[in-house]
Amino acid sequence: MNKVGIPQGTRDFSASIVEKRLYILNTIRAVFQLYGFEPLETPAMENLNTLIGKYGEEGDKLLFKILNNGLNDPKNHDKAKRGFESLMEGKSTTDLTERALRYDLTIPFARYVAMHHGQLTFPYKRYQMQPVWRADRPQKGRYREFTQCDADIVGSKSLINECELALIYHRVFTSLRMENYSLQINHRKILYALAELTGDANKLTDITVAIDKLDKIGWQKVSEELIEKQLSSEAINTIEKYLAIKGSNEEILVALKELLQNKTEGEKGIEDLSFLIHNLTATNTRIDLSLARGLNYYTGTIFEVKAPQDVKMGSIGGGGRYDNLTGLFGVPDIPGVGISFGVDRIYDVMEELKLFPNYLTTRTDVLFFNLGKEESAASFQLMENLRNEGISAEIFHEAVKMDKQFKYAEKKQIPVVAIIGNNELEENRVIIKHLATGKQEQISTAESILYLKTLLKK
RNA sequence: GUAGCCAUAGCUCAGUUGGUUAGAGCAUCAGAUUGUGAUUCUGAGGGUCGUGGGUUCGAGUCCCAUUGGCUACCCCA
Numbered sequence: 001m002n003k004v005g006i007p008q009g010t011r012d013f014s015a016s017i018v019e020k021r022l023y024i025l026n027t028i029r030a031v032f033q034l035y036g037f038e039p040l041e042t043p044a045m046e047n048l049n050t051l052i053g054k055y056g057e058e059g060d061k062l063l064f065k066i067l068n069n070g071l072n073d074p075k076n077h078d079k080a081k082r083g084f085e086s087l088m089e090g091k092s093t094t095d096l097t098e099r100a101l102r103y104d105l106t107i108p109f110a111r112y113v114a115m116h117h118g119q120l121t122f123p124y125k126r127y128q129m130q131p132v133w134r135a136d137r138p139q140k141g142r143y144r145e146f147t148q149c150d151a152d153i154v155g156s157k158s159l160i161n162e163c164e165l166a167l168i169y170h171r172v173f174t175s176l177r178m179e180n181y182s183l184q185i186n187h188r189k190i191l192y193a194l195a196e197l198t199g200d201a202n203k204l205t206d207i208t209v210a211i212d213k214l215d216k217i218g219w220q221k222v223s224e225e226l227i228e229k230q231l232s233s234e235a236i237n238t239i240e241k242y243l244a245i246k247g248s249n250e251e252i253l254v255a256l257k258e259l260l261q262n263k264t265e266g267e268k269g270i271e272d273l274s275f276l277i278h279n280l281t282a283t284n285t286r287i288d289l290s291l292a293r294g295l296n297y298y299t300g301t302i303f304e305v306k307a308p309q310d311v312k313m314g315s316i317g318g319g320g321r322y323d324n325l326t327g328l329f330g331v332p333d334i335p336g337v338g339i340s341f342g343v344d345r346i347y348d349v350m351e352e353l354k355l356f357p358n359y360l361t362t363r364t365d366v367l368f369f370n371l372g373k374e375e376s377a378a379s380f381q382l383m384e385n386l387r388n389e390g391i392s393a394e395i396f397h398e399a400v401k402m403d404k405q406f407k408y409a410e411k412k413q414i415p416v417v418a419i420i421g422n423n424e425l426e427e428n429r430v431i432i433k434h435l436a437t438g439k440q441e442q443i444s445t446a447e448s449i450l451y452l453k454t455l456l457k458k
Numbered sequence: 459g460u461a462g463c464c465a466u467a468g469c470u471c472a473g474u475u476g477g478u479u480a481g482a483g484c485a486u487c488a489g490a491u492u493g494u495g496a497u498u499c500u501g502a503g504g505g506u507c508g509u510g511g512g513u514u515c516g517a518g519u520c521c522c523a524u525u526g527g528c529u530a531c532c533c534c535a
Contacts, residue, residue: 005526058533061459104535132535137459139529146535209533294533305535315535342535371493406495421493435496 009136009144019360021147024176024343024350025129028149031172032127035164037151040126042108044133045099052092052100054107054328056296062134064144065097101133105150106297106325106338113154113336114329122155122334129343141313141345150319152338154326159272162301162321163279165339169305169317170283172341177355180308181316184288187273188298188320190256193266194242197259198235206231207239208292214243215290245289249277252287272301299323303339307349316345365456367409368395369402371421378420382430382445389449390458393418409435416455418448 006012013021045066052060071080083095102108105128113124129149136142151168153161166183173181195204206229210222219240226236245255253274260266273287293302300321307313319339326334350356366386368379376395383393394414396405409417419431430448433440434455443451452458 008526056533062533134534136534137530137532138527139531142534148535313535318535340535345535369493401492402494403491404495410496417494419493423493431494433494438494438496440494 007144009138009142011143011145016361019362020350020356021343021347023356023360024346025147025149027175028172028341028343029127029129031168031175032149032151034171035125035151035168037125037127040109040112040128041130042102042105042112042128044101044131046102046108046111048092048094048098048100050111050329051103051107054297055103056294058294059103060092062136063103064101064133064135066099066101067097068095068099071096102130103134104132105130105148105340106152107328109150109152109338110325110336111329113334114326114331117326117331117334120155123153123161124155125151125153127151141348143344147343149341149343150338152336154334154336157335159275159301161337162272162276165303165319165337166276166280166283166285169303169339173305176346176350178308178346178350178353179284181284182306183283183285184291184304184306185273185276185285186288186291186302187269188300188302189265189269190260190273190289191292193260193263193269194239196263196265198231198238200231200235203229203231203235205296209294211239211243211290212292212294219243243290249273249285249287252289253277256289269300276301293318293320295320297322297325297328301337305341307345308353311349311352313345313349313352315342316349317341361413363392363412364394364414365391365458366393366416366418366452367405367412367414368393369405369417369419369421370396370399371419372399375399375420375422375425378425378445379418382418382420382448385449386452389453391449391452391456406435416452 048063048065051063055062070076079095083093086093087096109126109128113120127150129147131145131147133145136144138144151165153164166185169181169183173179191208192201192204195201195207198207207226210225210229213225214222222243223236223240226239231239242259245252245259247255253270256266256270260270277285277287288304291302291304293304298320300323302320303318304315305317307316317340319337321335321337323335324332325336326332366383368376368383370376370379376399379395383395386393396408406417415435417433417435419433424430424442428445429442430445431440431442432448432451432455441451
């Protein structure tokens with residue numbers, strides 16, 4: 001019936017939604033700045049070569065690729081045909097597409113740092129809040145266009161950075177009144193040590209992908225998946241022992257030390273986590289050994305934020321440490337660590353938990369009734385004076401009966417109407433009516449500004 | 459990429475084993491009311507039932523295809 005539409009998984013945001021989203025974004029931005037991060041924006045599209053191969057095989061499929069221009073030009077025909085053929089063979093090619101929409105903010109950031117490392121002051125702390133695109137099938141909490149807010153620190157290996165980022169999470173979520181979020185942490189080196197312990201270190205990815213699903217599908221299914229990936233039964237036993245470790249953060253570390261003894265990588269990971277939990281006691285940080293995160297570029301601490309338990313929503317934020325992200329772009333030895341907020345999921349969670357304050361709607365303060373030419377001329381003058389004082393005002397667009405003008409004010413939730421008719425015009429006065437109470441008062445235009453300021457508490 | 463559910467007025471939906479001219483609430487517009495609304499009353503407009511095909515004397519209803527939406531898997535914020 002309706003032929004116009006928008007692409008699958010994208011959304012229009014009407015006024016009230018924009019206001020709520022801005023509330024989240026402004027909260028996050030303020031906290032980022034409070035912790036000394038500076039802003040960065042990068043283009044919506046990147047060269048395909050910048051993005052391809054950075055998110056694993058699955059990620060490559062989810063990139064939105066942009067068709068090259070000018071493929072119909074005769075001189076490009078050969079190239080286009082070649083490109084199409086390699087596409088049909090499942091190979092990625094720049095013959096047809098050499099650009100793609102960004103998939104996250106981390107890789108474009110690494111690209112930026114690689115390009116500008118000469119000019120940057122290290123450690124470089126940047127935040128970035130922009131949309132990203134993924135050609136995923138939409139469902140609850142999953143969109144094809146969504147906004148991420150990232151904060152990263154590059155050029156430093158210090159664990160202080162991890163602490164700061166965890167504190168940022170804590171401050172943002174408590175500001176948003178989502179105090180019972182949980183921040184789960186783990187360490188890639190621990191996962192690596194585990195893989196080593198099973199005797200099959202190159203199965204690291206298979207192991208992490210499987211155990212990451214533990215709280216979703218349970219050990220039974222996880223072990224089935226491991227069997228499928230051809231892990232030995234001893235290896236699976238070891239993993240079961242690892243996942244069985246429970247208790248307080250302290251207890252987990254003690255048990256881990258025992259399990260992973262003599263694995264130097266593992267010891268480093270345990271040491272790091274130990275430092276973090278001792279410095280983050282005031283936050284909701286919990287060690288979760290099943291946390292793995294799919295992205296391969298993480299090398300140290302990994303983070304994931306879960307929404308309060310009574311909400312069915314995946315992670316609403318995540319991040320981790322990467323030792324060599326810019327190495328992908330030819331600039332080695334710039335370690336970094338970063339976190340991300342999933343604004344759209346945070347929005348959905350807050351909507352479900354009714355956490356948005358009700359003062360968010362921005363509306364006009366005063367509606368002037370339009371009762372004729374000369375009358376509205378007087379209104380115009382007064383309106384400008386009000387606006388100079390920070391009181392927002394508008395006048396009804398035509399002189400129709402008051403009934404209509406009242407209804408407009410109601411619908412737009414304008415709290416006060418100002419009426420200047422014949423009588424008022426002659427006496428240089430105005431009627432100020434407060435709609436909620438129905439009270440009205442006729443006062444001089446000169447006094448009306450102060451009167452309105454009090455009425456509107458401005 | 460795979461699977462399940464859904465599609466009727468601007469919105470939320472009803473619509474009997476297939477049977478006359480497809481309904482309700484809300485919203486919109488007009489009037490009762492030429493300077494006072496939110497709470498009243500009266501009236502009006504608005505649908506080729508997502509699209510295309512089939513079965514049937516007859517399809518909103520049954521069958522097939524297709525498009526779109528939602529949900530789940532894979533993966534992920």
